[in-house]
Amino acid sequence: VTLAMVIVPSRDHVGSYAELKTRIDEEIGSINGRYSTMNWTPVCYFYHGFSFEELAAMYFIADIALVTPLRDGMNLVAKEYVAVKQDNPGVLVLSEMAGAAVELTDALLVNPNDTEQIENAICRALEMPFEEQQERMHRMQSIVSVQTVNKWAADFVNEWQEVAHKNKTMLFKKIGSQNMQEIQHQYLHAKKRLILLDYDGTLVPFQKRPEDASPTPQLLDTLQKLTADPLNHVVINSGRDHFTLEKWLGALPLSFAAEHGAFYKENGVWHKNVHGQEWSPGLLSILKLFVSKTPRSHLEVKETALAWHYREADAWLGRLRAQQLVNSLISICLKQNLQIMQGNKVIEIKSPEFTKGSEVNRLLLATRYDFILAIGDDTTDDDMFKAVPVTAVTVKIGTASESARYNLPVQTDTLPFLQRLTDESMVKAALKSGLKGQLSSAIDFFKRIINH
Template sequence: NAGNRLVKVDVFPMGIDYRRFASAVEDPEVRDAIRRFEKKLEGQKVILSIDRLDYTKGIPQRIQAFDLFLERNPQYKEKVTLILAVVPSRTGVEQYAQIKNRVDELVGKINGKQGNIGWMPIWYMYRFQSFHSLVALYNVADAALVTPMRDGMNLIAKEFLATKTDGRGVLILSEMAGASKELGEAIVVNPNNQDEIAWAIKEALTMPEEEQVERNRIMQKRLNRYNVVRWGTDFIDALSNVKKIQLALSVRKLTEEMQKKLIRSYWQSDNSIMLLDYDGTLVPFAEKPQKAKPDEGLLNMLDALGESPKTEVVIISGRDKETLDKWFGNRNLGLVAEHGVWIKDRGKPWETIEPLRDDWKEQMNPILEWYEDRTPGSFIEEKDFSLAWHYRKADPQLASIRARELKDELLQLTANLNLGILEGSKVIEIKSVGINKGRAALHWLSRGGWDFILAIGDDWTDEDVFAVLPESAYSIKVGLSPSKASFNLDSVWEVRSLIEGLVRV
């Protein structure tokens, strides 16, 4: 939810025109090229390396790994050839010229050291390849060596597999290529580890044909199904779906006309209640929770509503009761702390909805501490009957990974402990099962007699409140996302504007 738009982040691994590459093997021009290559390479095992000239492709490291393979496996001398096809790239850039000089130097050195008058271990081609020549090279290769240092996807690996119509051939693939996440049946290697690549070359050359076919058929089926057409269709469908959701949510947006109707309903009521979340609803989120204190303007509005004899205002928060007492304890408000653990009627002491235990904290706290130590910027918040791990200030990428790991671990550990896991905005909280904001809201709603009910919240913990409301209630979700609420507002400031309108009544 970015402002007034829903933004979706997803993964769409790019496909290839699988049938074009597979069918091209039978093209007469390709068959002629295959025969020419096979004649030149007769009696040789063929390893293919094809890439555009780029520092991310790891071409020098690949050449050195092949040299290491020959050093360790002298029995393959005169029996294996590395076809090193390099496609020119950015020829006017000095850094790329340096890479080419390095490749030229390594090829010359290794051919001079390892080769002889009748055998050249590296067949070096520095030129653009036609489609027919490319397919022929893929087809004649016994193994493809695709080991970039960093690559978003790498379609060469996929094209190689598409041309292996008889199922034979082995793909050696860098773990740093995005394609490795799809092609797990390949021999996956660390491109920085020449020992590992040298081992993989031998593994590829000695792999039984039936194993080659078994591995390749699995990958080929996957690539044929998720081809370039499917990739494009999935992307457009996902984009269209987001727009449909945005349109549906825009229809639910609390318009100016609906706001006037809501305010008029409040004005005409005799017994009204407002159930308001705090963080992300009445105030923006802060890097540190203690900094999200209520400002004077908000307090004045809450006081004005709370002092009305016909209005009950309840703040339903995930905060601890000490903080809520400090900020709102002397005001004419109902309070709910720790997502429903503690409730406080106006002018009365705090009480729990039911007797609760907190001895489980001893088991859970060390786990949260482990994640706190390994996620700089995160911290633990301990409440009376819950524990929360906040990661708003942590590096977003690392925090996202750690949050998934922690949630998975906690779900397993708490399965038989009568504990629930709440995932809020940049926070994961552990608390007793059955305690939620909706149950706390029923403490007030069950009294009946309300002729105006308004509930506002911003995250999924507030959905429990929306779920227990009668149909006549006004429910508002802050942010553009699906919800049980009847309406949406874009931001805290729109909520404040609405409350200001209610105060003026």
């Protein structure tokens, strides 16, 4: 066995590099001096660069490629070795710290800091059967032949274009004056309206402590105006527990869907869709463990759901723990037929039988509406958006959603939007303005025809 050691000169003027070269020279000289014979040199040492053609020839005849960087972004040497082998057998010993290790999993992966592991990998490579070498090499070649720099660049540009197109599409969802006029027109001419409103993040801003998100006088006044119209059926469709919703908003003639549809209130009476959930000790222990591991997070135990809140936690740590928690919960929730819901700075575990969408379905079966408005701010509201007809006015607060037709960029836009709907003078003025604009456009159009 001969090791062909190729070192391309780099940073010779740096002291630490020069010192390292001296150590390598001495080590190679010692090995060759001790083990060389007339017909064999253990280490062939090349302290200079080669042309790519010469390197390719060396790769082709090499039985083993030893690529063991302590840290590397990609390492094209490993890919080049695989690419030139064709039907010639060979084994790649590759550092797991190189980026190429993610793709070339059929190489013998080693920790470059573990010399014993590298030693064992070299021995295994030398003794590997011809058939296994070919199988491993063919699998790696099929990857290298497809995952080229051209494909990477094309994928990047295509994904960039898709994002740009999606951003343009989402931009058109933002409610402007024209969209508002259309919504006002539908609202004013409707005979029976269903208005579905999420609470946290929609009607009120998020608070670090959920109990601090009580309704403001402005919100109460807006809801009072909405419910005063006999044509309106206003429903607060929220993940909040029904006790809190009753305490804060129970004095208003509203309907409620609490805890994602597990409870609902109609005509002043609360109804329960599901029986109280008994939580397994294993599930509770996982959640309590993450509360203890994540400072300023807390666990909320509802009748039909468990919610782990991390709004007050450090942002980076909260995101990390949230993903770890979901991974920990998947197996146990699958066994117990429970649903994991990721909301805004909250992970919730509940029965999958009832959602914000199931409550909407119940309402639509009970009554026919010719105007439906649904407003929400997070992924749990997508169930509500999907449950209503495609002609409904669905509004996502914050980041635009593919499930909603319209978008309001910030939570503070919600109440002004609702107030414009309830203010009849504003509605009629907007409609009148819109009609004037249409009439003016029509007149201009006919003038151009006459002049032509």
